[in-house]
Amino acid sequence: MVSRRFALAALGVAAALGLAPATAGAVPFNPSDFDLITPDPIGGNFSVDTDALKFGGFTGEERDGVAVFTLAGGSGLGNLTVTGDRPLAILFQGIGGILGTIDIGGGDGMDEPAPGFGGPGGGEGENSIGGGIANFGGAGGGFGGRGANSGGIGTAQGGEPYGDLALALSGGSGGAGGGALEIGANGMLLLLGAIIDASGGNGGPGLQGGGGGSGGGVLLHGFDVLIDPGTFIDVSGGDGSKFGGGGGGRVHVETNSSGTLFNAGTINTGGGFGCFDSLYEGVFSTASSEQMGLALAQVSASVPEPGTAAMFGLGLAGVFAAGRRRRTATR
Numbered sequence: 050m051v052s053r054r055f056a057l058a059a060l061g062v063a064a065a066l067g068l069a070p071a072t073a074g075a076v077p078f079n080p081s082d083f084d085l086i087t088p089d090p091i092g093g094n095f096s097v098d099t100d101a102l103k104f105g106g107f108t109g110e111e112r113d114g115v116a117v118f119t120l121a122g123g124s125g126l127g128n129l130t131v132t133g134d135r136p137l138a139i140l141f142q143g144i145g146g147i148l149g150t151i152d153i154g155g156g157d158g159m160d161e162p163a164p165g166f167g168g169p170g171g172g173e174g175e176n177s178i179g180g181g182i183a184n185f186g187g188a189g190g191g192f193g194g195r196g197a198n199s200g201g202i203g204t205a206q207g208g209e210p211y212g213d214l215a216l217a218l219s220g221g222s223g224g225a226g227g228g229a230l231e232i233g234a235n236g237m238l239l240l241l242g243a244i245i246d247a248s249g250g251n252g253g254p255g256l257q258g259g260g261g262g263s264g265g266g267v268l269l270h271g272f273d274v275l276i277d278p279g280t281f282i283d284v285s286g287g288d289g290s291k292f293g294g295g296g297g298g299r300v301h302v303e304t305n306s307s308g309t310l311f312n313a314g315t316i317n318t319g320g321g322f323g324c325f326d327s328l329y330e331g332v333f334s335t336a337s338s339e340q341m342g343l344a345l346a347q348v349s350a351s352v353p354e355p356g357t358a359a360m361f362g363l364g365l366a367g368v369f370a371a372g373r374r375r376r377t378a379t380r
Contacts, residue, residue, distance in 0.1 A: 090124070124146070130152070141235065150244040151244070189261045243279075249285065267298070
């Protein structure tokens with residue numbers, strides 16, 4: 050009952066702000082197609098290993114090369130420490146919330162020959178798809194935006210854009226591409242003060258240092274998606290050792306055709322050093338479909354812990370405040 054009242058209040062906020070649905074697109078993973086983690090983790094901090102398919106002490110499953118962990122819903126997750134090479138998907142069969150930090154960014158190169166390491170699902174090394182070619186300083190990797198060229202004589206070309214998160218979950222490329230993350234809910238998906246770092250790693254130092262990795266990919270979906278003013282999503286490209294910055298990554302948000310997208314958060318899709326115009330900018334896209342998520346009457350969410358419900362309430366208060374500021378500014 051607490052979850053149902055919470056959902057109604059959240060939907061009421063969206064309606065009061067006059068939010069419009071997004072445009073049409075394809076459907077990602079359906080949370081109803083997966084087995085639940087039992088018992089359902091609630092709040093707190095967890096370590097996630099996408100290779101071992103472990104979420105704290107719980108076991109997930111692999112689907113199409115992605116490590117998938119499915120929760121009942123009605124709860125909010127805190128900080129997640131993520132390791133492994135597989136992309137990560139976190140799904141809620143009811144209402145879901147992200148309240149902490151998820152770091153899937155690419156690692157920096159430390160030495161001249163070191164390309165750094167990609168985040169979960171992100172590219173590693175110079176020759177991964179979309180990766181720039183090594184030269185004076187190395188060229189940047191591409192993904193949502195193009196990677197910047199290297200410096201010096203015989204300039205190497207940066208990596209080209211590729212991929213579409215509406216069709217396939219993928220991460221960045223180049224020396225240390227940002228990882229790939231999908232977060233979805235059958236009901237409303239809320240990001241409340243969340244920090245998602247899927248930025249590309251910086252190239253190693255020196256004349257033969259690497260180019261920057263491109264930013265990663267973040268896919269968000271639910272019947273409704275609410276991103277509060279305290280949320281920061283970073284899919285920026287990493288800096289090259291000279292000029293070869295990585296291109297920006299991709300963020301894609303999908304709702305139901307009858308649902309609502311409210312985004313008051315900050316999304317960084319910029320390229321790294323050397324990426325000086327829109328050619329290198331990553332992609333933020335939205336879509337909607339009739340198949341996405343479940344209507345409120347169909348969602349059977351678990352009852353959140355009192356502390357989690359309080360955090361949800363704080364997030365909604367921030368949304369109300371943002372709405373008041375916007376209405377005041379337009380008068």
